[in-house]
Amino acid sequence: MAIQYLILLSRQGKVRLAKWFTTLSPKDKAKIVKDVSQLVLARRTRMCNFLEYKDTKIVYRRYASLFFIAGCSSEDNELITLEIIHRYVEQMDKYYGNVCELDIIFSFTKAYYILDEILLAGELQETSKKNVLRCIGQQDSLEDMEIFDGGKPPSFVSRDEACGRWCCDSYDEQRREIVSGPRPGIGQTSTQHWEESEP
CATH class of the missing domain: 3.30.450.60 (Beta-Lactamase)
Known part of the structure; x- marks a missing residue:
């Protein structure tokens, strides 16, 4: 076949x-x-x-x-x-x-x-549909890692000196933290997830 x-x-x-x-x-x-x-x-x-x-x-x-x-x-x-x-x-x-x-x-x-x-x-x-989605999710996470590791991060992203994590300034001056690692879920085009952090 x-x-x-x-x-x-x-x-x-x-x-x-x-x-x-x-x-x-x-x-x-x-x-x-x-x-x-x-x-x-x-x-x-x-x-x-x-x-x-x-x-x-x-x-x-x-x-x-x-x-x-x-x-x-x-x-x-x-x-x-x-x-x-x-x-x-x-x-x-x-x-x-x-x-x-x-x-x-x-x-x-x-x-x-x-x-x-x-x-x-x-x-x-x-x-297996699950295996295919898992592999595609891993490829997405590798692409996301290349964006930050291989090149210069976007201007709105900065590294927090206190904790060493990548953060993004929101419009209301609160900090949002990028939580790295794959996130399960169907239909997501990115494996990174934005979460609200404590101000």
């Missing part, structure tokens, strides 16, 4: 995300995207979600304004591929809260992270 590519396509035919698990030239990729998008966009709602394209099977499913299109080998089970697409959408929905096309456009790196946790070289790698 190997998926060769996964393409997220808008109703207008714009590619929102494309992941290739086989080595192809840019010209071949562009031809596949063009041909597959024409095939899928021309189909009516009540038509079958499986179709054949050259020596591959195209499995697609529409969620709101996006088409999730997977290309797999002709021997693969279409229903498993359809379930992988659905699992990917569920994971993104849990991570973003209620995922929409704009989330994928403006935060496409997270969409790729989630896909990379689910699929490895086109094969299903992780089926």
Whole structure:
């Protein structure tokens, strides 16, 4: 069971995300995207979600304004591929809260992270939703650490000399403390949490 590519396509035919698990030239990729998008966009709602394209099977499913299109080998089970697409959408929905096309456009790196946790070289790698969310949360915490450790902190953030913690001045001159470490919860895009501290 190997998926060769996964393409997220808008109703207008714009590619929102494309992941290739086989080595192809840019010209071949562009031809596949063009041909597959024409095939899928021309189909009516009540038509079958499986179709054949050259020596591959195209499995697609529409969620709101996006088409999730997977290309797999002709021997693969279409229903498993359809379930992988659905699992990917569920994971993104849990991570973003209620995922929409704009989330994928403006935060496409997270969409790729989630896909990379689910699929490895086109094969299903992780089926546990909790494990995928945990790994994405760890990646978020690493990114947050890089912001403060690798670069200069923002101007509104300063280190409290008394306790050595990062603090942020609020509008009413009270101090707010950044509590570091992962925070459990579905739909949070950051693993750091702001808490009110004693003035």
